[in-house]
Amino acid sequence: MADREEWKRQERQFIDRFFQEKVPEALGNEAASLCTEDTCIRYAQALFNTDDIAAVNNQGSNSFTLQTPSTIIQFRLTPLKTDILALANEIYGDLVPKVNLHDGFLLPVYSSKVISGQIHLFQPFPEEFPLEREKTTVTELGLFIAKAAFFEQPKACVKSDSWTSTAPELLYRLVQNNSLKIYAPELFDVVRRLQHKVYLLESLPRVLTHHDFSQVNILVNDTGNITGVIDFDEAGIEAFGMCIWGLYECFFGSMEAGKWSFYHEMPVLANAFWGSLWANTPPSLKREEAQTAIKVSLGIGVLNRYFIHGMVDKIDLSKKVHRLSLEYARGILPRIWE
Structure with a gap:
């Protein structure tokens, strides 16, 4: 809380x-x-x-x-x-x-x-993890994200500075980042893997994507049902799946005293989310064909979320924002690519 x-x-x-x-x-x-x-x-x-x-x-x-x-x-x-x-x-x-x-x-x-409910950040967390409530939330978020795939947008709508368009350059710069290789070698390895698979983004539909799909912009009621999503003004058209980083950051784990960790209940929550997402995507987006591509898209979303304030080219651990952002990235991204 x-x-x-x-x-x-x-x-x-x-x-x-x-x-x-x-x-x-x-x-x-x-x-x-x-x-x-x-x-x-x-x-x-x-x-x-x-x-x-x-x-x-x-x-x-x-x-x-x-x-x-x-x-x-x-x-x-x-x-x-x-x-x-x-x-x-x-x-x-x-x-x-x-x-x-x-x-x-x-x-x-x-x-x-006014939308009913409250932002998820302010949902009270009792001592015993509210698993059923959180399962309800992530299940509905799976449906929410999947729905965008029914409204595919022309690739011409993707801007040149979008996360999708800049993904190859972002990965190239990160591979040249020696400080990343030194401070987070496990994360560096994932970046290399993403670089070899970034072409898969071309296979995904272009959809409306909320770039700040975090718990400060998601409203819920007491039982965990989604009542609203706000702050779409900074959204854009991206390859499907780039907003899923928000589930991993805000619903599957937490940062406590500068250390990131997944909840013990994370496997149950992740299964509920992914099951809901795949059950509600269009027939053209088949799990067996698109799963790896969506992991790439999710990975690009994670990198854009956390590699900020100059971190793409050099990580400075004397800066708090660099330390915390790196902690998020190294905690989340390798888990996605296990």
Whole structure:
């Protein structure tokens, strides 16, 4: 379970950085002086004619989000990608909130209905692992991910900077990374294996892919059923399977005191997830033909998730973010390729 006090401090930092640094960068200092936390709150109060409004406890780094009992209001640095959101709504229906644009403010402002449930990160974890509840969640996530394969997108929609397009270059650079070979030889070996199989990505359908498919963006109810998935704005078109890293990071294990480990119940949860995914993919995506390719796609997703802040070319263990990211990657990726 998340440390709520630490989480609150982090959320406050997100809000302060948004108004003190990012808004001035986006609007300029003069306009930014008119766009403060207080003016956003007052605009939202007037827009929805209510004083019952507060900041949500799951702020993003590039927005400021408020909530009334029935409505989410988000102030963004840049407009939402309406084409991506429309596709997400087409595929997933009410599981992805529909948004409305509101004029008359310095920043783009959007609203949507409140989704029931809470983000998975805040699900209480009793002393005894809630296996049935978590099985329900991962089973429904298997269905959720599989559904995108019924809405295959043209390969021309894949951007040049996508995880799919840049996969060969990413693997090449990682193979040249001597620090990776020294600090995590078992991970380096998997990278070499991926490099030899990256061509298999061509065999997979291109689908809408949530690049941050983590427990802060997945809402559940008390019994583990999925009630919504948020923050699709940064999603893109990728080879099927690249978002599955989120299951391994958030549902199959956890990081405690800087050390990654899988739950004892991980085999049961993984079997439930993969069984659900394969039971719900289109007939054209056969397990015996696509399984290895999807493992490659999953591997590319893992590498993009954790090799950040210069780690692709050099790992610096004096940096906390490098240490933690490497711990995630070396804990998760070799297990996928056992």
